[in-house]
Amino acid sequence: MSYQWLTYGCPVMDGLKRQLGPFDFHFDLLLPGNTSLRFPWEASNEAQDVKCSIVEAPPDEPRKAPQKAGYPGLERGFLCKPGKKGESIAAQAQGQHGPPAPRLGAGARPGPKKKKASGYFWSTPPPRYEFKEQKNVQVGDLAVAEQSGHLHKAFHPAQACSFYRLPGMVRGEIAEAILEHCKKQTSWFSAAPDSVDKTPSFEYYPFRDGAWADDGMRRLLEETIELQLLPYVRQRYGCRFCAVSDILVRRYLPGERRTHAVHFDGHAFVTAVLGLSNPDGYQGGLYIQPDADVSSRMYFRLEPGDLLVHSFDLQHGVHVWKGSRYSLVFWIKDSLQAVWDRTTPWYDSLAAEGDPDALYNLAQNYEHGLFGRKVDANKAKELYERSAAAGHHFAQNNLGLLYRRLHEGGAGTDALQRSVHWLKAASEVGFAMAQKNLALRCDMRRHLRRRLLLLSLGFGSLAVGFLQFPTARPASRPVAFPRREMAAVVASFTLPSKALAAAGPSAEDAALLGGAFAAMAADPRRPGAREELEAAEEAFTTVIQRFDEAGASRQDRGELRMARAQARIAINDCTGGQLPAKAEAAVQDYSDVVQLMEEDGAATGTFDYPSVFVRRALAREEIAYGRKDKKQWEAAVQDYTKAIDTWRSRPPSETGLGVNPLVLNYRGNAFGQLGRFKDALADYREATEIFIKDQEYTQAALSRCNEALALFGISEPIEAISIMEDVVRRDPSIADAHIALAASYWSEGDYSRAEDEWRVACQNTDVGCRQYKDLSWVENIRRWPPQLVGDLGRFLNRDAKGQKDKPA
Numbered sequence: 001m002s003y004q005w006l007t008y009g010c011p012v013m014d015g016l017k018r019q020l021g022p023f024d025f026h027f028d029l030l031l032p033g034n035t036s037l038r039f040p041w042e043a044s045n046e047a048q049d050v051k052c053s054i055v056e057a058p059p060d061e062p063r064k065a066p067q068k069a070g071y072p073g074l075e076r077g078f079l080c081k082p083g084k085k086g087e088s089i090a091a092q093a094q095g096q097h098g099p100p101a102p103r104l105g106a107g108a109r110p111g112p113k114k115k116k117a118s119g120y121f122w123s124t125p126p127p128r129y130e131f132k133e134q135k136n137v138q139v140g141d142l143a144v145a146e147q148s149g150h151l152h153k154a155f156h157p158a159q160a161c162s163f164y165r166l167p168g169m170v171r172g173e174i175a176e177a178i179l180e181h182c183k184k185q186t187s188w189f190s191a192a193p194d195s196v197d198k199t200p201s202f203e204y205y206p207f208r209d210g211a212w213a214d215d216g217m218r219r220l221l222e223e224t225i226e227l228q229l230l231p232y233v234r235q236r237y238g239c240r241f242c243a244v245s246d247i248l249v250r251r252y253l254p255g256e257r258r259t260h261a262v263h264f265d266g267h268a269f270v271t272a273v274l275g276l277s278n279p280d281g282y283q284g285g286l287y288i289q290p291d292a293d294v295s296s297r298m299y300f301r302l303e304p305g306d307l308l309v310h311s312f313d314l315q316h317g318v319h320v321w322k323g324s325r326y327s328l329v330f331w332i333k334d335s336l337q338a339v340w341d342r343t344t345p346w347y348d349s350l351a352a353e354g355d356p357d358a359l360y361n362l363a364q365n366y367e368h369g370l371f372g373r374k375v376d377a378n379k380a381k382e383l384y385e386r387s388a389a390a391g392h393h394f395a396q397n398n399l400g401l402l403y404r405r406l407h408e409g410g411a412g413t414d415a416l417q418r419s420v421h422w423l424k425a426a427s428e429v430g431f432a433m434a435q436k437n438l439a440l441r442c443d444m445r446r447h448l449r450r451r452l453l454l455l456s457l458g459f460g461s462l463a464v465g466f467l468q469f470p471t472a473r474p475a476s477r478p479v480a481f482p483r484r485e486m487a488a489v490v491a492s493f494t495l496p497s498k499a500l501a502a503a504g505p506s507a508e509d510a511a512l513l514g515g516a517f518a519a520m521a522a523d524p525r526r527p528g529a530r531e532e533l534e535a536a537e538e539a540f541t542t543v544i545q546r547f548d549e550a551g552a553s554r555q556d557r558g559e560l561r562m563a564r565a566q567a568r569i570a571i572n573d574c575t576g577g578q579l580p581a582k583a584e585a586a587v588q589d590y591s592d593v594v595q596l597m598e599e600d601g602a603a604t605g606t607f608d609y610p611s612v613f614v615r616r617a618l619a620r621e622e623i624a625y626g627r628k629d630k631k632q633w634e635a636a637v638q639d640y641t642k643a644i645d646t647w648r649s650r651p652p653s654e655t656g657l658g659v660n661p662l663v664l665n666y667r668g669n670a671f672g673q674l675g676r677f678k679d680a681l682a683d684y685r686e687a688t689e690i691f692i693k694d695q696e697y698t699q700a701a702l703s704r705c706n707e708a709l710a711l712f713g714i715s716e717p718i719e720a721i722s723i724m725e726d727v728v729r730r731d732p733s734i735a736d737a738h739i740a741l742a743a744s745y746w747s748e749g750d751y752s753r754a755e756d757e758w759r760v761a762c763q764n765t766d767v768g769c770r771q772y773k774d775l776s777w778v779e780n781i782r783r784w785p786p787q788l789v790g791d792l793g794r795f796l797n798r799d800a801k802g803q804k805d806k807p808a
């Protein structure tokens with residue numbers, strides 16, 4: 001039996017799913033409700049300003065959408081904090097008075113780019129879709145402008161997928177009245193799970209299955225539907241009998257769900273989305289995603305009254321990352337009969353012709369017994385197979401899952417192989433959902449799982465850093481990491497596995513551990529985080545004592561200590577590093593784990609053994625900062641060296657990974673702290689090589705920046721500058737490189753180039769230039785070598801002292 005230390009098995013993944021439940025562990029880019037998982041371009045503090053938006057219905061309000069009492073999402077803090085009873089969501093800021101919106105082709109944002117650099121989606125919000133075609137169309141009495149867009153899908157080369165925007169189809173005052181009406185229907189918005197991603201939907205249906213449920217909305221909309229919407233759709237899609245089956249209102253408010261995973265509207269022949277909110281009051285919104293990869297996303301700008309019309313073949317979703325948005329969605333079927341029967345008859349003929357989208361949508365209906373089809377796994381499989389073979393990534397993903405279920409039902413290894421084959425196919429084209437599903441395979445190696453999960457979360461360029469250890473890292477590191485954002489993901493990987501599963505723990509222990517892990521998985525910036533983390537630390541201590549006394553396995557005892565150490569580090573981080581004693585206690589925990597593993601013998605050969613040293617080194621760095629204790633840097637170097645040497649001593653096949661290049665960077669930084677720039681240089685160079693080999697180009701560029709800083713440190717400015725110049729050519733988004741260049745050019749008397757670099761850093765980079773005005777930050781946290789800090793200081797002083805400070 002091969003011994004695995006701290007290894008995740010199926011029970012753990014079940015635990016992970018349970019912990020994330022009831023959301024069915026089906027996340028798109030963000031873990032639903034996890035407010036700490038954000039992209040850098042998202043607003044970070046909005047949820048805190050939010051009052052509660054689910055309120056109790058006044059007694060006379062009409063039929064309520066089904067809403068589960070005590071929905072666990074509410075208990076888990078997924079929603080905003082409860083506000084005052086009866087408070088209206090209309091009270092929320094909506095930012096209605098922006099400048100007029102740019103129309104056709106006149107967007108403020110650049111048009112869609114074809115190729116994006118790696119890490120693009122991470123660091124830059126996706127662009128807006130700009131319509132390039134416009135014509136006037138006459139439908140009955142209605143004359144409207146129709147803008148059209150077309151996408152060519154890789155898996156559907158013969159046929160473009162088209163969609164349309166009708167600017168101002170609904171008059172402004174009507175759109176406004178609809179919005180006001182929607183805002184008043186607070187109790188109608190359901191917190192029941194959404195059909196696409198299973199998180200609370202915040203939707204309500206004024207019209208369902210062909211019948212009105214909301215008379216107020218009926219008065220506002222009926223005429224528009226009969227005289228404008230239906231005539232247009234019937235003409236545009238050549239369906240004389242098209243009829244509206246459902247109308248729903250969706251809202252996207254801070255503190256609630258503001259994402260809707262990428263999907264197809266498989267139940268609707270045509271979808272129309274009516275813009276209600278002023279687009280200046282929010283960022284993001286409805287997007288299309290032409291490819292499997294999130295980086296192909298483009299957003300639509302919808303003014304109140306604009307109608308966006310598409311068919312079941314358009315891959316789309318919603319992500320609002322700032323502000324509030326309401327939308328009104330019409331789902332339209334090809335006949336009234338289909339509305340009444342709740343069926344999707346239009347797929348039969350299209351599927352027979354081999355249309356991959358139709359095959360995929362129809363397969364889903366057979367797989368789940370939806371829209372009048374009886375569950376038929378074989379039929380579903382056959383249809384998925386055809387769509388998947390054509391390259392439809394959703395079909396590939398679903399087929400992979402279907403085969404996995406068949407395998408689990410005893411269908412033999414062939415089914416498992418097929419499952420992996422299709423999940424891989426979809427993962428390789430960058431489909432996040434498939435990457436996640438592949439990651440959740442029970443036999444997946446832990447580091448690969450983590451990497452895939454990170455990839456699926458959109459943390460592609462970061463995933464490599466977590467291949468070999470899950471530790472969150474101090475914000476002070478030269479390689480900028482969105483550390484806080486990652487902490488929650490990372491914590492969610494550290495689950496009570498064997499500890500809970502083992503025979504030993506009592507119900508009380510299990511409850512203590514459950515609470516402690518939940519506290520660690522939650523947003524570290526939430527109010528009261530510190531108290532909860534301290535309670536978690538105490539809970540771990542209690543359980544550790546009991547486990548020690550009960551003679552639990554070394555593995556369980558080690559695992560619990562790892563968790564406690566992580567809680568302790570999190571507490572120190574909560575205070576901005578004011579509690580180095582916590583980091584010291586964490587170091588002690590890690591040392592105990594090392595001892596337990598070494599006593600165990602077999603454990604030293606595991607994947608986790610070197611990771612413990614890396615974690616201990618990171619904890620030591622926190623002490624180094626907190627206590628201003630230089631000796632800690634030496635100890636950290638020793639720990640990093642132990643990890644690196646362990647990796648080097650192992651045959652590459654064991655992990656398939658070799659030395660973790662991020663750890664080389666860390667050691668380089670620690671060397672830098674000790675003034676050992678030559679040693680640092682060697683580490684950075686090796687890290688760069690590995691990153692390039694792994695095609696992690698952003699990381700490689702950051703490593704090269706470090707290399708250049710080390711060269712400044714050993715007074716080799718010429719080579720340093722040439723590296724920085726190369727870095728900004730390859731990856732212009734790195735502020736550090738531009739600012740180092742600004743400082744160096746200035747010191748050489750090349751003033752205008754210095755100004756140029758500074759301007760680019762301030763305006764067009766990952767982190768901007770603000771922080772760099774604080775020289776002590778640059779020196780102590782960014783760890784620039786003293787000479788370069790001096791150059792930067794002189795550059796920054798240029799305004800205050802005029803040209804006086806310029807070098808001669």
Ligand SMILES: O=C(O)CCC(=O)C(=O)O
Pocket residue numbers: 250260265273285286316317318327328329
């Ligand atoms: O809110 C939107 O703009 C569209 C929502 C959507 O795609 C859906 O409900 O299927």
Ligand SMILES: [Fe+2]
Pocket residue numbers: 263264265271316
């Ligand atoms: Fe949709």
